Amino acid sequence: MAFEIPRETNTGSIAEITLGATSEQGGTRSHTLTLGGSSSLPFHFFEGEQPHPPVVAMEVFDSVPTKYPEPLLDYYRDVIDNPGEMAKKCVEEYGAELISVRLEGTHPEKGNKSVDEAVEIVQKVLSSVSVPLIFTGPSHFEKNNEVMKKVCEVTAGENCLINYVETDNYKTIAAACIAYGHTLVAQSPIDVNLAKQLNILLTDMNFPADKIVMDPLTGTLGYGLEYTYSIMERIRTDGLAGDKMLAFPMLVTPGYESFNVKEARAPQKDYPDWGDLAQRGIYWETATAVSLLVAGAELLILYHPQSVEIIKSKIAEIFAAEGGE
Amino acid sequence: MALSGLDIFKLLPKTNCGDCAVPTCLAFAMKLAQKKAELSECPHASDEAKATLGAAGTPPIRLVKIGGANALEVGNETVMFRHEKTFFHQTGIAIELRSSDGTESNRVKIQAMENLTVERVGEQLTADLFFVTFDSENGEVFLDTLTVIKELSTKGVILNCQDLTVLKQGLEILKENRPAIYCEAKPAEKIYSLAKTFEASLVLTARSFEDLEARSNAAVTADLNALILNLEAAGFGKKLQHNTLLRRSALQQNFKPFGYPLLTRIKGATPVEILAEASLQICKYGSIVVLPEYDQALLYTLFTLRQTIYTDPQKPIQVDPKVYAIGDPTPDSPVFVTTNFSLTYFMVSGEIENSGVSAHLVVTDAEGQSVLTAWAAGKFDGEKIAKFIKDIQFEQQVKTRKIIIPGLVAQISGDLEESLPGWEVIVGCQEASDIPSFIKSVELT
Numbered sequence: 063m064a065f066e067i068p069r070e071t072n073t074g075s076i077a078e079i080t081l082g083a084t085s086e087q088g089g090t091r092s093h094t095l096t097l098g099g100s101s102s103l104p105f106h107f108f109e110g111e112q113p114h115p116p117v118v119a120m121e122v123f124d125s126v127p128t129k130y131p132e133p134l135l136d137y138y139r140d141v142i143d144n145p146g147e148m149a150k151k152c153v154e155e156y157g158a159e160l161i162s163v164r165l166e167g168t169h170p171e172k173g174n175k176s177v178d179e180a181v182e183i184v185q186k187v188l189s190s191v192s193v194p195l196i197f198t199g200p201s202h203f204e205k206n207n208e209v210m211k212k213v214c215e216v217t218a219g220e221n222c223l224i225n226y227v228e229t230d231n232y233k234t235i236a237a238a239c240i241a242y243g244h245t246l247v248a249q250s251p252i253d254v255n256l257a258k259q260l261n262i263l264l265t266d267m268n269f270p271a272d273k274i275v276m277d278p279l280t281g282t283l284g285y286g287l288e289y290t291y292s293i294m295e296r297i298r299t300d301g302l303a304g305d306k307m308l309a310f311p312m313l314v315t316p317g318y319e320s321f322n323v324k325e326a327r328a329p330q331k332d333y334p335d336w337g338d339l340a341q342r343g344i345y346w347e348t349a350t351a352v353s354l355l356v357a358g359a360e361l362l363i364l365y366h367p368q369s370v371e372i373i374k375s376k377i378a379e380i381f382a383a384e385g386g387e
Numbered sequence: 388m389a390l391s392g393l394d395i396f397k398l399l400p401k402t403n404c405g406d407c408a409v410p411t412c413l414a415f416a417m418k419l420a421q422k423k424a425e426l427s428e429c430p431h432a433s434d435e436a437k438a439t440l441g442a443a444g445t446p447p448i449r450l451v452k453i454g455g456a457n458a459l460e461v462g463n464e465t466v467m468f469r470h471e472k473t474f475f476h477q478t479g480i481a482i483e484l485r486s487s488d489g490t491e492s493n494r495v496k497i498q499a500m501e502n503l504t505v506e507r508v509g510e511q512l513t514a515d516l517f518f519v520t521f522d523s524e525n526g527e528v529f530l531d532t533l534t535v536i537k538e539l540s541t542k543g544v545i546l547n548c549q550d551l552t553v554l555k556q557g558l559e560i561l562k563e564n565r566p567a568i569y570c571e572a573k574p575a576e577k578i579y580s581l582a583k584t585f586e587a588s589l590v591l592t593a594r595s596f597e598d599l600e601a602r603s604n605a606a607v608t609a610d611l612n613a614l615i616l617n618l619e620a621a622g623f624g625k626k627l628q629h630n631t632l633l634r635r636s637a638l639q640q641n642f643k644p645f646g647y648p649l650l651t652r653i654k655g656a657t658p659v660e661i662l663a664e665a666s667l668q669i670c671k672y673g674s675i676v677v678l679p680e681y682d683q684a685l686l687y688t689l690f691t692l693r694q695t696i697y698t699d700p701q702k703p704i705q706v707d708p709k710v711y712a713i714g715d716p717t718p719d720s721p722v723f724v725t726t727n728f729s730l731t732y733f734m735v736s737g738e739i740e741n742s743g744v745s746a747h748l749v750v751t752d753a754e755g756q757s758v759l760t761a762w763a764a765g766k767f768d769g770e771k772i773a774k775f776i777k778d779i780q781f782e783q784q785v786k787t788r789k790i791i792i793p794g795l796v797a798q799i800s801g802d803l804e805e806s807l808p809g810w811e812v813i814v815g816c817q818e819a820s821d822i823p824s825f826i827k828s829v830e831l832t
Contacts (some may be wrong), residue, residue: 063596064600068635068639094761106631109626141403171824183730198694198822283692284507286730286733288696289730291670292469292700296470323733335683336684337686341685342687344659346688348666349688349691352666352670353666353670356667356671364481368659369659372657372660372663373663375660376623380622380627381624383621383625
């Protein structure tokens with residue numbers, strides 16, 4: 063018996079979601095990016111299609127995160143307080159395909175910046191780079207609603223990715239996205255059923271199904287990655303098997319999560335067995351990103367320029383071999 | 388053809404002799420049915436049993452051991468996705484030693500490997516194998532390196548030596564250690580006989596499915612079955628696809644030539660690329676990865692990823708139940724209590740750390756369950772917490788008499804106060820992320 067390639071075909075495929083809008087489409091971005099569209103598990107070109115490569119975003123901040131580690135700061139020291147300039151650096155020097163603006167400083171307990179201050183930062187980034195944008199609101203229901211409603215309004219027509227809504231707080235922001243033409247991140251706490259339920263709630267309020275990106279919630283390496291990894295594999299398998307309410311592109315946040323944990327911040331003198339700190343942070347983020355990439359992530363928000371470089375080059379390597387996009 | 392455990396049991400001697408290392412024939416039959424054992428482990432199996440079970444009696448991916456007392460076991464996997472059941476035999480991590488680097492440089496690496504053991508959530512993590520490459524003028528350094536390994540280490544060895552005379556001398560040195568022989572091309576007949584004599588497993592390398600199949604079949608014809616496959620591929624995507632297809636054909640089509648563990652020599656222009664390539668192998672079916680260099684931070688990252696992927700999805704990872712010092716607590720510092728589910732512990736300890744306040748974190752034995760689950764199962768109630776605190780004599784270690792419980796189990800506060808006389812119970816917040824603001828809002832000690 064000679065070897066025959068064991069192919070599996072799927073009945074479903076992942077929704078195609080486009081981010082950004084050019085001037086013809088009513089925005090100001092130089093180009094758009096499309097996610098999703100696959101009809102097989104990640105990179106299984108021998109049995110299906112994956113028309114769009116996963117993309118890598120980088121993140122800028124309205125206020126410097128308290129835990130931002132020193133080795134990372136070395137790359138951004140001159141621009142960390144200036145989100146517009148930092149966004150530019152990420153795009154022009156480090157190759158970010160999108161920019162995420164994290165507005166955590168508006169959180170009532172983390173700086174309580176006003177809606178106007180947030181809007182000012184949003185506009186600064188909007189004018190300093192031309193890639194599609196992600197806006198990430200604070201982890202506080204009322205403030206998130208207040209800030210993102212306004213962000214949606216001032217960026218009307220740009221088809222930004224508005225990050226995020228969850229089951230207990232989705233209506234206000236989802237309505238703003240519909241009104242101003244944005245795409246939305248539906249976040250659920252590492253659970254297939256809750257992820258599906260939120261997508262049903264959104265489509266039930268007539269939220270367009272071609273404007274949803276799922277965030278299954280990233281647990282970084284050593285801190286719940288095993289759950290995120292398997293939940294993503296299950297979501298993707300179910301989506302491909304025909305469950306339309308799970309067949310959306312997935313976003314993950316290895317940068318934010320990895321540089322938040324001890325392994326990316328503790329010096330080697332405290333943990334001699336852990337090896338060099340500067341390298342360890344990059345490794346931690348990259349290992350998390352690689353595993354989530356093969357589990358089905360299509361949009362990865364990364365922090366370290368070296369992680370960005372390697373993940374982008376591996377994605378390019380995969381698609382070059384297939385003569386894809 | 389799948390036989391049930393009972394079908395198989397009927398074919399066994401039913402003597403419960405235990406010679407297969409399983410106490411009863413029925414239990415052994417069940418293991419055979421799950422393909423976690425092989426019929427050859429039963430020395431008394433009848434010819435009828437052998438004939439009937441045949442192919443059905445061997446696991447779809449064979450278990451292969453490399454090494455002596457501290458052997459690495461790889462293979463014997465049964466699923467494509469960890470959520471379907473679990474992955475059983477962790478990816479072995481090997482470090483390459485080259486004879487061109489000299490014996491002394493190799494000795495330093497061997498010693499470093501031997502000393503490297505990192506504890507993480509109760510497990511000791513370490514690298515498993517040496518991959519020794521003969522790439523110098525004469526065999527001396529290669530053989531000396533093997534002697535040093537034998538002296539300093541109990542880890543297994545893979546020999547990468549295309550000179551058959553030197554290879555044989557190397558095998559002599561490691562003769563009780565059941566090494567593996569790495570063949571970078573089609574093996575010579577002589578290699579089969581060496582493998583047999585020294586009970587070595589064989590790593591077969593090929594650049595196409597067809598060649599790999601042919602080499603696997605040839606080795607089996609030569610009566611060898613401890614095989615490891617190395618299908619070389621260019622590019623990240625091809626590696627993922629090849630590993631997926633090899634495992635699929637073994638598990639789903641029971642395609643025997645590919646029913647063996649997979650090895651990959653990791654190549655990369657930078658350490659980060661090496662890390663990325665090795666991470667792919669750990670996630671997607673690599674049984675052994677050979678790293679070109681020793682890099683501690685890289686190893687620690689890979690150990691953690693390997694633990695992540697190979698954790699049984701049905702069993703939560705636990706941390707040791709004990710009192711953890713967060714920051715630099717004094718006997719007057721506040722006391723928090725939670726369960727020993729690793730994620731719960733990491734989140735609670737991380738957020739207390741974020742608050743900048745030093746504290747004692749009492750982590751009770753709740754069998755690795757999260758707060759609400761443990762409470763619902765009666766493993767995290769007033770009595771249990773009080774007993775734990777008394778058993779470890781925590782009351783003698785602190786002066787404070789206030790204890791903060793998770794907000795999700797506010798209902799146990801009365802119980803706990805009753806079981807822990809002299810203590811005041813404070814009901815904390817429900818979410819770990821609210822701990823920093825909670826700490827600011829309450830008088831904690």
